[in-house]
Amino acid sequence: MTQVAPEKSGSRTSPKAENGRAAGTTDATTTEGRERPATSPAAPSSEPTPEAAEAVMGLDMVLVDGARGPLRRFVPPARTTLAFAKGLVAKPDVVGKRARYLVRELGRIGVGRSEVEPNRKDKRFADPAWTGNPLLHRLMQAHIATAQTAAKLVDDADLGWQDDERIRFTLTNVVDALAPSNTPINPLLWKAVIDTGGKSAVRGVRRAVRDLVSPPRVPSMVEPDAFTVGEDLAVTPGAVVFRSEVFELIQYRPTTPQVRAVPLLMVPPTINKFYIADLAPGRSIVEHYVSSGQQVFMISWRNPDERHADWGLSTYGRAVLDALDAVEQATGSRQASLQAFCSGGIITAMTLAHLAAQGRLDRIAAASFAVTVLDWARAGTVGALMDPEAVREATERSRKKGYLDGGSLAEVFAWLRPNDLVWSYWVNNYLQGKPPAAFDILYWNADTTRMSAALHRDFIDLALANALTEPGAATMLGTPVDLSTVDVDTYVTAGIADHLCPWQSCYRTTQLLGGESRFILSTNGHIASLVNPPTNPKSTFQVAPSTPASPDEWLAQAETTKGSWWPDYMAWLGERSGEEIPAPETLGGDLEVLGDAPGTYVFDE
Structure with a gap:
């Protein structure tokens, strides 16, 4: 989820994870008496990591979205949206504080005085151009500050755990989608174009067309011929x-x-x-x-x-x-x-x-x-993301078809961790025109049922x-x-x-x-x-x-x-x-x- 970093090996689950909220949600810290945005979470590079593979197999509750389509989650139920709005309306002073903070921070960013920086493990902005180029640096800082403010507004609304998860899922997915690293201004795109004489752009377009014309409509995490079952995998006699x-x-x-x-x-x-x-x-x-x-x-x-x-x-x-x-x-x-x-x-x-x-x-x-x-x-x-209307629609769709399609499930799993399983491959496969690295777990994940x-x-x-x-x-x-x-x-x-x-x-x-x-x-x-x-x-x-x-x-x-x-x-x-x-x-x-x-x-x- 957006602004939700994968928990690393050896870490303990955060209190928010224990009370039903997403672990690792962006939080604010106080530095020298001034509220300062927390850094963004890490997003993996094209190299496969254990964290990038964690969503490849899921709890069966994602079967609801598997039938309806994951993009429905970009629009939460009306009652959840209403609860969020009521929660903020009831705290106009808090909302004003957040708005004033964001305006001040954007102003500091504009004049080059902001201290906002990405987490050193956030590989979305690892290229030196994001800090060396003044325009790219400001765009990155503005994204981080806006994302942090949005996350704090969800905290401020003080919703019940299910409404909190629904709004947080929607909001953070949208914020992640709008990251400047996902756009053509990403310096990795232009470096690839220069290095390959433009061939990377052609390859990227071809990969995008191939991936997006049929489910799961997300960037491929592994090449279809990276492994062969019975030869590379599943070979125990x-x-x-x-x-x-x-x-x-x-x-x-x-x-x-x-x-x-x-x-x-x-x-x-x-x-x-x-x-x-x-x-x-x-x-x-x-x-x-x-x-x-x-x-x-x-x-x-x-x-x-x-x-x-x-x-x-x-x-x-x-x-x-x-x-x-x-x-x-x-x-x-x-x-x-x-x-x-x-x-x-x-x-x-x-x-x-x-x-x-x-x-x-x-x-x-x-x-x-x-x-x-x-x-x-x-x-x-x-569990939080299920609601009665969604359940009825999901079961009716699979009843009419006779089954739930595995490609739809794979799409749902990817959107549960978009930074790891969508946008990092978007950059690698499409913007840079590179093939994804071969990883056995991700190949298994793509072998849907x-x-x-x-x-x-x-x-x-x-x-x-x-x-x-x-x-x-x-x-x-x-x-x-x-x-x-x-x-x-x-x-x-x-x-x-x-x-x-x-x-x-x-x-x-x-x-x-x-x-x-x-x-x-x-x-x-x-x-x-x-x-x-x-x-x-x-x-x-x-x-x-x-x-x-x-x-x-x-x-x-x-x-x-x-x-x-x-x-x-x-x-x-x-x-x-x-x-x-x-x-x-x-x-x-x-x-x-x-x-x-x-x-x-x-x-x-």
Whole structure:
């Protein structure tokens, strides 16, 4: 979001993030008794960074805007606009103070006496011309001062958290769009034109036309041929050992002489494809698990179309049960552990509650939930941006079409972080005419999938009613869902810089589920907290000996551990995975091998 910087690794969530407002919102500081605008947040360069990738996978609440289109958010609901106006009208002295400050600051800028400067990490204005050229310098300062004043006016309106988020989202997106760095005056454009003899301008126009004629209508974050699935990504050896209309089941080939007796079934999100867990070698979660002696199975969801419009939560819950049955046939183990990511975690938690109600939870040895929100109470910006009218329109649109298009979702995700995921690529791809850098996570993000209309509706209904927090308020396969009956041990992970699934919301999963929980808080954000290999020297995570009711209490007693949580999880899971047994020589067990990994569904378009 505009004027909302990505939280960096190792930072703690700001108070505004905890009370429902966006973390990192531009704030004013006092210097020598004078109010002075805060500096702008950092925007990434064309080089991919973990922060630039954090919006590539999101909380399912963005499904509302995915159906309606993200640009609707540039115009907040009328009642929110009215509340904002009333809040300011009630404080004419404060509004006058802000106006006088801005006029004075613009005057100082005009005569060259302003102290306003961008944050040294703000790469939008990193080129020396922004400070060396008097005209560019003044335009940059005017933008920063105006943006800061606008943000303070939102603070002054003292809105309820949902109206605050809606206005802040709209206002800051507009301010960011108007940044002088996004216009032809950007010195990077002219340097590229001179260096290439004008070829950069031609390439930039071609890229813009290619990107903007079809969804997602945002600058490409990665070239379509940067990677090849099955050659560069999703290359951990294995085989498809089961296929249904809804999913393929991949069994990965052991690489150790001994394996743990109890296998692990991984349930990926229903947004995008499974290989977020099997990226390039050295960055693959699956590869690490297999090398640690774990028997690993992966669900690869089919990309639904209009024929599958009625696939809802129960369809996917049944698929998880079918996968468990297939894992048992392949290994001979009646028990299995589960690890689920994001929306896959919602489905998995409800399926476990169904098993508990059926008296069959003993099939599950342990469960893990990564960046999964089960309690949507004040879950952040995304939850705030939903309103009844938007929900009705969104579900009706997907119902008529039969699915929610993945390209629309990708567009929504980009506009949640426009400085990082729209405007930085706008400058790189169009103004400079350069190709975006190859980054595996962003390639995965661009490999979009559809979501069936029924699942789209079911997820939104769950979130609006916050149904998983009330026993019996939701059902799975006809069974009332009571998450407290899921009394298996659980391993819950979150990212402290995750702006889509706030870590406090993920933490509340430990309170909803029965059994003992171990909560891990990574120093990264939504995606980087998952793709967090032990080879990353900057990674740390926090862990505490217990999970009290309050996330703040947990944080106060947590200790920081250097490294990735992957080995910690393997050690935790190993204690719950039975004895070690000889690794199977062939895959599939009693099942027929249907083909090599990564299967066929992953290539569905």
